[in-house]
Amino acid sequence: MADAVERLVVLWSSAGEAVGPRLSAQQLRALKVVRHRSELNLTALAEILGIALPAASRLCDRLEAAGLLERVPHPGNRRELQLLLTPQGRLVLTEIAERRSLSLASVLAAMSPAQRVSLESGLLGFHRALDAASAEPERKDHAGQ
Structure with a gap:
């Protein structure tokens, strides 16, 4: 079973590595969290990911530099920044999901019903x-x- 899980992890993670820019598992997870949580700020992202605030800030810096994430003033609180996916960030997540689905479908098709x-x-x-x-x-x- 461990071998099957390891091969599934490789199949799953290779989809993220095939898309540019290459994303770490933590970066990909952060993008997915931001996509699903509107009005998310840096503190909330750090809590959800279980990482320290400075680490979350560096993570967002890298994602912002790659053009996948942006920090904008929160509409309800000017002192707070809201995290949002850019159109490029949404495109990258869509492409990774499609690659994963195709890879998984190919393996499942080789299995009997x-x-x-x-x-x-x-x-x-x-x-x-x-x-x-x-x-x-x-x-x-x-x-x-």
């Missing part, structure tokens, strides 16, 4: 178990309060 059903069932179980494990520390934190 029964294998695809089994994989889907197994991944659904994995997803549920992961969600349950992620929720467990929250339950413990709330129980101790």
Whole structure:
């Protein structure tokens, strides 16, 4: 199973590396977070990514220099900057998603229908178990309060 997961990670990450500019996993994750969260500021991005504020600032500096992200005055608070994807940033995310889908579809097409059903069932179980494990520390934190 570990070999399959490693090969899936390679397949998944190679799509991001094939698109210019090359993005690290953290940069790609930051772009995806900004795309899905309107009115996001640097502090919120740092919290979501689980990184220190200076690291988030450097990350945004690199993404801004690459033309993928911009910092603009927040419409509701002039002292705060809002993070937004540029059109180029949206295009890069779309291209990566398309490359990933094509790569994955090619592998799935080589599997039998029964294998695809089994994989889907197994991944659904994995997803549920992961969600349950992620929720467990929250339950413990709330129980101790």
